[in-house]
Amino acid sequence: MADPFLTVTHLTRRFDVSKPWLNRVLEREERQFLTATADVSFAINKGETFALVGESGSGKSTIAKMIVGLLAPTEGQIAIDGQKLDPKDPVSMRALRRRMQMIFQDPFASLNPRWRVGDIIAEPIHTLGLMPRAEITVEVARLLDLVGLSKADAGKFPHEFSGGQRQRIAIARALASRPDFIVCDEPTSALDVSVQAQILNLMRDLQDEFKLTYLLISHDLSVVRHMSNRIGVLYLGRLVEVADAKRLFHEPQHPYTRMLLDSVPDLALSGRRRKPVSGEIPNPISPPAGCAFHPRCPVAQDQCQIAVPALRPTPTGEAACLLAGVAPPTDA
Amino acid sequence: MTKPLLSVRDLVVEFPTRRGTLRALDGVSFDIAPGEVLGMVGESGAGKSITGAAIIGLIEPPGRIASGEVWLGDTRIDQLSPEAMRRVRGRRIGMVFQDPLTSLNPLYTIARQLTETIRTHMDASEGEARARAIALLDRVGIPAAARRIDDYPHHFSGGMRQRVVIALALAAEPELVIADEPTTALDVSVQAQIIDVLKEICAERGASVMLITHDMGVIAETADRVAVLYAGRMAEIGPVRDVILQPRHPYTAGLMGSIPTLEHAADRLVQIPGAMPRLDAIPAGCAFNPRCTQVMDRCLRDRPALRPVAPHHASACWLVDDKGAHHG
Ligand SMILES: Nc1ncnc2c1ncn2[C@@H]1O[C@H](COP(=O)(O)OP(=O)(O)OP(=O)(O)O)[C@@H](O)[C@H]1O
Ligand SMILES: Nc1ncnc2c1ncn2[C@@H]1O[C@H](COP(=O)(O)OP(=O)(O)OP(=O)(O)O)[C@@H](O)[C@H]1O
Ligand code: SF4
Ligand SMILES: [Mg+2]
Ligand SMILES: [Mg+2]
Numbered sequence: 001m002a003d004p005f006l007t008v009t010h011l012t013r014r015f016d017v018s019k020p021w022l023n024r025v026l027e028r029e030e031r032q033f034l035t036a037t038a039d040v041s042f043a044i045n046k047g048e049t050f051a052l053v054g055e056s057g058s059g060k061s062t063i064a065k066m067i068v069g070l071l072a073p074t075e076g077q078i079a080i081d082g083q084k085l086d087p088k089d090p091v092s093m094r095a096l097r098r099r100m101q102m103i104f105q106d107p108f109a110s111l112n113p114r115w116r117v118g119d120i121i122a123e124p125i126h127t128l129g130l131m132p133r134a135e136i137t138v139e140v141a142r143l144l145d146l147v148g149l150s151k152a153d154a155g156k157f158p159h160e161f162s163g164g165q166r167q168r169i170a171i172a173r174a175l176a177s178r179p180d181f182i183v184c185d186e187p188t189s190a191l192d193v194s195v196q197a198q199i200l201n202l203m204r205d206l207q208d209e210f211k212l213t214y215l216l217i218s219h220d221l222s223v224v225r226h227m228s229n230r231i232g233v234l235y236l237g238r239l240v241e242v243a244d245a246k247r248l249f250h251e252p253q254h255p256y257t258r259m260l261l262d263s264v265p266d267l268a269l270s271g272r273r274r275k276p277v278s279g280e281i282p283n284p285i286s287p288p289a290g291c292a293f294h295p296r297c298p299v300a301q302d303q304c305q306i307a308v309p310a311l312r313p314t315p316t317g318e319a320a321c322l323l324a325g326v327a328p329p330t331d332a
Numbered sequence: 333m334t335k336p337l338l339s340v341r342d343l344v345v346e347f348p349t350r351r352g353t354l355r356a357l358d359g360v361s362f363d364i365a366p367g368e369v370l371g372m373v374g375e376s377g378a379g380k381s382i383t384g385a386a387i388i389g390l391i392e393p394p395g396r397i398a399s400g401e402v403w404l405g406d407t408r409i410d411q412l413s414p415e416a417m418r419r420v421r422g423r424r425i426g427m428v429f430q431d432p433l434t435s436l437n438p439l440y441t442i443a444r445q446l447t448e449t450i451r452t453h454m455d456a457s458e459g460e461a462r463a464r465a466i467a468l469l470d471r472v473g474i475p476a477a478a479r480r481i482d483d484y485p486h487h488f489s490g491g492m493r494q495r496v497v498i499a500l501a502l503a504a505e506p507e508l509v510i511a512d513e514p515t516t517a518l519d520v521s522v523q524a525q526i527i528d529v530l531k532e533i534c535a536e537r538g539a540s541v542m543l544i545t546h547d548m549g550v551i552a553e554t555a556d557r558v559a560v561l562y563a564g565r566m567a568e569i570g571p572v573r574d575v576i577l578q579p580r581h582p583y584t585a586g587l588m589g590s591i592p593t594l595e596h597a598a599d600r601l602v603q604i605p606g607a608m609p610r611l612d613a614i615p616a617g618c619a620f621n622p623r624c625t626q627v628m629d630r631c632l633r634d635r636p637a638l639r640p641v642a643p644h645h646a647s648a649c650w651l652v653d654d655k656g657a658h659h660g
Contacts, residue, residue, distance in 0.1 A: 197590035226592035265549030
């Protein structure tokens, strides 16, 4: 395997979702914790696009925020190029941070409405002291051009742009610190398909040009299939499968992955008969014991209710299922 | 074709604003046959929801239907009194919206909402209405319906609420169900369940469906025909297979190529440049002309009408003249 750029080991994040102290006392309730990320480990290679997929609440954004340092892990580690992110060492944190940027789902919320586009894009250059003031205007023009906008746009405000154009501005800003790693959290979910195609094509072109490494987060399996080299599937905060992107779609190993693939409507009119999917996602505060998927799993066994299955090797990657490698990969 | 259940003719919807009148729908025409599922797709702001709202008489003033006609069977419904229109809604047309909470009253039990709807529109005793409500909930897949019927909406998950809304929409056995993004707020695994239930139960009862969504995959699996809206105008309409596999409008063709699929990997997605114009900046001629790769002089001047390209298939594009000599 190529050198991992980013390594995440045993990453866990719990949120305290207890009621206020007084209510707890009066209503005799225990403290409550929600485990948004549970013991997640994966590595992303240099220059690849690694995707995380999963339904709402599966913990995708929580992982993204821990990686870029917006949220502290409860347990576990994150390392870049073999160097551990250590919140207690601000100097090395700053150096590593500069190499990572993040693009969010909502291009409306992530751009300061009172700033001109030029200032928004230049901000990381200023704060990181990357170049002399005199050169910044030229650099902003270059970045705007890179994302398909024009240099005149630097003088405008975010509200003067469409959703797709705002996402381009967010990308230009992310590129300003010349990062080698970009975390993209649902970068196109708020956009129409025709505009989504423009942004996905742009992300690919930029990746080729600057050898970028991406962590792409999406609940849209077709987007993920189109963009990524490897895919991690999350269910209730746990990684249930990691596989080569192309093979995941043909040979899903985990029953949840199979179910997810079956639920995607078929645009190709292939006549593929989808199997009706049963059940809904359980409450994350009190997930089912053992494999959290067992109540919805069509092939669950008694022992699935006892212990959380660990990730184990499969022909296409890894899967956290007692039957991985045992159950037939496709249920006919 | 059999006599249509719903017929929309040259519908124009306008919103007066301080800076002039915005035309949100501009000459939209289509039919829905009894028992048919018509999908309606288009980008955000294309006019999908306004079309649905106009049919059921719920355009928010000062917005109004400026011209055109809406027929439900033999009744013209765009000029009915608010009272008469209320009776059409619920009785003859059921509605399912994106957010189930807009259709459910949080203060009433599910039982009360369902039995009230049934008894308002149909001749049934309290007991009969309750029995019918339980059967409906059971049919849309609410487990232990007889017990859950006395719960309040907030006791249900998002997916379960949307099932309740479908039950409510169908309670008075309407002839037409208008579903506006019924699954957009739900998780993928639940979306498929809801679409299946909606489709099956409407088919059982012979109800027609107008399914509004921006998800072409859902349309491909669910609809008989699909209408593609662009900037308040109908760009193309036809059988689902034909529109998806052989789109005859450059916008539809671009749209189809821009959607990544699970089946085959493309290196690059087809890219339609630019974005849909705002209502106050719709260009002269064909509204798609600034983004169209095949634009001709004429497209800048004259607006193309919706014209047949194949049986039951029509496209509003000047390329239609040279039969089949283009994109596909
Ligand atoms: N600050 C917080 N406090 C309490 N719970 C939180 C917090 N942030 C996230 N959670 C919970 O953690 C779980 C994972 O949330 P997360 O935002 O990571 O999900 P996601 O996979 O990104 O979902 P989506 O697709 O909806 O964006 C959810 O159950 C969420 O409610
Ligand atoms: N009350 C209103 N006043 C002015 N313009 C309106 C009003 N309601 C809707 N519009 C405009 O009418 C156009 C069509 O809106 P509509 O809600 O039908 O779009 P849509 O196709 O349903 O989009 P979406 O996919 O975002 O739901 C939009 O440009 C919208 O801005
Ligand atoms: S561990 Fe058991 S319940 Fe979980 S997915 Fe595998 S087979 Fe199903
Ligand atoms: Mg998220
Ligand atoms: Mg709408």
